[in-house]
Amino acid sequence: MKYEQLAKDIIKNVGGKENVNSLTHCITRLRFKLKDESKANTEVLKNMDGVVTVVKSGGQYQVVIGNHVPDVFADVVAIGGFQAGASEDASEEKTGLFNKFIDTISGVFTPLLGVLAATGMIKGFNALFVALHMFSTTDGTYQILNAVGDCLFNFFPIFLGYTAAKKFKGNHFIGMAIGAALVYPSLAGLTAPPAQPLYTLFAGTLIESPIYITFLGIPVILMSYTSSVIPIIIATYVGAKIESGFKKIIPDVVKMFLVPFCTLLVVVPLTFIVIGPIATWAGKLLGALTLAIYGLSPVIAGLFMGAFWQVFVIFGLHWGFIPIAINNIATLHYDTILALVFAASFAQTGVVGAVLLKTKNPKLKSLCVPAFISGIFGVTEPAIYGITLPRKKPFILSCVGGAIGGAVMGFMGTKVYIVGGLGIFGLASNIGPEGIDKGFCGSVIGIVVAFLLGFILMLFTKLEDNTDSGKSKNDLNTVQPLVRQEILVSPLKGEVKPLSEVKDEAFSKGALGKGIAIEPKEGKILAPVDGVLTTFFPTGHALGITSANGAEILIHVGMDTVQLEGKYFYPKAKQGDTVKAGQVLLEFDINAIEKEGYSLITPVVITNSDSYLDVIETDRKIIDYKEELLTVMI
Known part of the structure; x- marks a missing residue:
């Protein structure tokens, strides 16, 4: 916690955590509602390092922090153990349906990205070790590493049940229970040979479905929900709404167990009977659609995705592609979307490398070094926001490099088989069941081409703020005026x-x-x-x-x-x-x-x-x- 000591001092001087009724924050200040404002040490707070001033207004005790108030707010909440009121940054926005979708997807997947990348890297490296004949798939080392690599993805609905319930303001453990029911092993085993279906629904159609069990006489279409994404998110959303309804009508004295009892009794059968099958069919259709678009021209698809991926990231639109990619891996066992954008971060890094060589500005040089290193490992935000985007041309050149790299990968048929690490660690994700193949070689060629193209284009492009700090400020011939x-x-x-x-x-x-x-x-x-x-x-x-x-x-x-x-x-x-x-x-x-x-x-x-x-x-x-x-x- 970056502001741990400041947070402790603030809590102490507003009268302690027991003196706080609620806490929110706005653009520059923490907004406390205190039980007794006379217990707060206002003058101490005003003179505290990290606090700008204190304002009492509108029934609130406002501690003015500055632009980094969200970080301080997070530490104050964590240390104080507050059930903070909804931050005023997070109050309801009048947004369109698409923006709400992006916000929902980011809210559900963001908490899992670190573990998702880690387990994917382990699985990817395990495949690499097999491809290099370091051990076989029957070896104990492989089996244990594979268990670590698969642990998240095989039980994905349980984890997504937790994060989705958190996003939809439902009981987190009800969300997990719904996810656990979807991957319950005994239900999955009901369709295994030599089991015979009772009858078949929708025979002769694209959604033909054998029925193995019924619930209260209603046919249940059993599907594989391992690694699935869409069914659990929809089911948890519906579950949160049902839970909210039961909370309003069930007496407080029995709410603790009757609300989860009634919610699970309704939402789990509803998911198996209606939500799960429809969501799964929709997911398969989405996968087929993306594959069809890719099939029209992998090269053009690579040019487009590689060129605009960083733009999508800046505006948060990339979240719309994440569930599609994960769904593709679950249904098709590979994905092409994430493969086509793999080179974009290397193009960005190549541009930063050229800026580092060209610039004589010491401040810009100091920004380039850490941005270049983090870019190699797939984290390009320091490069985008600190170096290339403010100068426009370098950012455009990085998009050109990403486009060509994406086209190379499209041409070579590169695919992603797991959601793994970023940057150089992401290479292992491109190793398929057959080991190192043309697609994997395409990913290596693509990132090298993207990096070199970004580097060379930037090297021969004028860097607008390439000022020479070695010139004396008293030099009348200096290019920049002393005062602008x-x-x-x-x-x-x-x-x-x-x-x-x-x-x-x-x-x-x-x-x-x-x-x-x-x-x-x-x-x-x-x-x-x-x-x-x-x-x-x-x-x-x-x-x-x-x-x-x-x-x-x-x-x-x-x-x-x-x-x-x-x-x-x-x-x-x-x-x-x-x-x-x-x-x-x-x-x-x-x-x-x-x-x-x-x-x-x-x-x-x-x-x-x-x-x-x-x-x-x-x-x-x-x-x-x-x-x-x-x-x-x-």
Whole structure:
């Protein structure tokens, strides 16, 4: 826990864990509801390293931390053992169906990724050792390593039952019980020879199904749910809804055992009779569909997936492919989607290697070294967000390298047989039942081509910020001027106020950075600069933009408006978007918010203003959209 000591000190000085009724957090602060605020040591907290200030407002005791508040929040919750209220970062968003799907899949699979990669690596290396004739499949070493490699995947529904129940706010152990029922060995054995079916349903169709058992006279279509993904996620979702219904009608005195009793009695038979078969058929259809698309042209499929995989990752869209890939491995015993994108991380790493050689900027060099090392092992976020994406061209070149690498793998018929390690460790995942074959050789050639292509293309491309730090600042011939500036235009139309008039110490005393405030006359926020919308609170009341030059701008509409929980705020962009100055980002209902009793004075601050020479405010008293508001001296 990175902030363990800070978390302990905060808990102690808010009066101890027994003085805390609830805890949430917003964009910059921990929001406590204390039983007795007089027990809190406010002055001690204000002067504590890691705490910006303390604000008491709206019945909340607010400890202002800064942009890293989610990490501090996690440690405070862990150390205090709090049943924290839903974080205001996680409050309900008005999102589309696709965004909800992506959020659900990421929530279900993220907790398992580490173990999934670890067991896959063990299984992959086991296959490699057999291919290299280090031991045979009958050897005890192979058998034990195979058990470790298969332990997660063979009982996947049990693990997914836990994470899915957690995501759907159901009883975690009910989710696990549903998963365990799906892989119960005795049921799977009912279809083994010499067993004969009682009769056959849907005879002569694509979903022809022999019936071996019935439940209360209803035919049960037995399927293999080992390694399955879709049935358990749907079953757990339905189970969470059924459980919630039983909680409302079962008396508290017997809830502890009657709610799980009734839930399991309903959802497990329902899963075997309806949910499981339909979800399995859907999964097989999905696998056949992806295989058909791949079959049209493996090379074009590789070009497309290799080129855009890193873009999918940036926007979180890659989560839509993960369950399809796992489903393919479960039903087809191999997958082509993950194979085609394997080279993308190596293309990114090759580009970073070239940047490392080209740049004379010591700060950029220091970023490149760890990014290159982590990239070799498949972790490319430091490279993407710290080096290539901010400079655009290097990122585009990495996508080109990934595309060519993907095309090579498509041409060679590379497949992934297990979900294994990342980066160089992922090679073992491409070894099939027949050992080292053309597909495996294709994966090796693909990553080498992607790496070299990314490296060479970047080596012969101009690096825009390749400045020579060795030049004297007094050198009149220096290419860069000694002082540069970035202009921020007004995101609002209204009356300009100094931050000192904001009735919130975190803003009024400049603790969150230098800036200015505006009393809005229209309910609209425009982007003050070209940049990336790095933060957009689900409640819509606050947003953060990082400019191309690195200025971190926080726009906070009104005071304590987070408590409106998104009412009267209508986002027109989403977190992660690249925005242009003057683009409409948010609309809000001024009259409705004021009727609720909230101040609408809106601070616009540079949260990393300590990184700059100065932040100069406009001298205007009334300002319109797109007029100069702040000047950041770089």
